[in-house]
Amino acid sequence: MHSLLINTIRSKVKLSAEEAEAIKSSFTLRRVKKKQLVLAAGNIGQEFFFVRRGLLRLFSTDDKANEHVIHFAPEGWWVADNHSFLLGKPAIFSIEALEDSEILMLSKENVDALSARVPIMERYFRLLMQTGIISLHRRIANAQSQSAEQKYLEMMELYPDIVIRTPQHYIASYLGVTPETLSRIRKKVSSNP
Amino acid sequence: MHSLLINTIRSKVKLSAEEAEAIKSSFTLRRVKKKQLVLAAGNIGQEFFFVRRGLLRLFSTDDKANEHVIHFAPEGWWVADNHSFLLGKPAIFSIEALEDSEILMLSKENVDALSARVPIMERYFRLLMQTGIISLHRRIANAQSQSAEQKYLEMMELYPDIVIRTPQHYIASYLGVTPETLSRIRKKVSSNP
DNA sequence: CGCGGGTTTGATGATGCTCAAGCCCGGTGG
DNA sequence: CCACCGGGCTTGAGCATCATCAAACCCGCG
Secondary structure, eight states: OOHHHHHHHHTTSOOOHHHHHHHHTTOEEEEEOTTOEEEOTTSBOOEEEEEEESEEEEEEEOTTSOEEEEEEEETTOEEOOHHHHHHOOBOSEEEEESSOEEEEEEEHHHHHHHHHHSTHHHHHHHHHHHHHHHHHHHHHHHHHHSOHHHHHHHHHHHOHHHHHHSOHHHHHHHHTSOHHHHHHHHHHHHHOO | OOHHHHHHHHTTSOOOHHHHHHHHTTOEEEEEOTTOEEEOTTSBOOEEEEEEESEEEEEEEOTTSOEEEEEEEETTOEEOOHHHHHHOOBOSEEEEESSOEEEEEEEHHHHHHHHHHSTHHHHHHHHHHHHHHHHHHHHHHHHHHOOHHHHHHHHHHHOHHHHHHSOHHHHHHHHTSOHHHHHHHHHHHHHOO
């Protein structure tokens, strides 16, 4: 039932059967349809989302109304507006379903309650955040040193599944280039193997 | 003595006097001179560094031997190569002192030991990582939506102290532009108020 | 069958990079 | 005390990459 969730957590910390039960019962399931917003910027979003099925995108909207994809969350990934989560302020990012999805939601109160009942969850979330920082650091380093083409090729290597499942212009947005540029890159890459 | 450290931690979690003592005793002090490497890429770096005095930079070195500043750490900030810390693999980034500095080091073993003695430290580190993610997310969003000039102006707003204390070419590297470009931006900005 | 979002293609232009040279200033040694 | 480095910052000219604007195309869906 929640086996993907528990397996994902167990990949980083040890969990007894009772603890696993306590964890499961802290989440609530939410189904969203493609193109539906899970969280809209400006609203309060004090929860973590775990994607059980489907695909979400976290994105910002700048003053010129352009959207910028911060990251994708397929099955087994977590996503949240951490700013809103921690401070209780309006979210600066939005979260949208790119496919029909099933999401397990964990409210901030339940994070706290769960941490009290299952202390190792505090460690799990620390590890989750820390691995997040690792990939964000690497992403920043790459963004500064690589050309658009190199970034695209690396993304194809690291996350081919996401590239295949996602409309091109979202990939372009994630890479920080325009859809036109990505189209030309793909053309060039497919001709020159 | 370690008051900056304890005050910094207390800004996020409650600490008894005994807990504060346990924390203090887990760190070791290290003094480094300007331009000295605190951690060199390729080495194992399984510790957190807390800057008590001075200024550090975390940076990557790409295949063309260009350096890219990932972030600056002045007094009261933490820095680490999280990748090396978590996985025990060679560090992909380096850490260097930009000024004579005093650093409080916390080894991975002491993180674990401390978490056992002072469980709330697990929560502190989670919060620390989570706030780190918030600023990295914002940085990525800004990098994609702003011009070099806008990024520079924002940096001046957010971290004027760092901009003043740091040689220009490191600021340029942090912003992802060349020193020449930053020089031209500064010229333009100072003439047009 | 036609509409419409997404992708492709083309022409043009801006932003920022590269390469090269000069300048400023603090540190060092004669 | 001063001359001479040398690193870092500035300035200039030319160029590459990528953005912008515009139009055509493709294809799934109503």
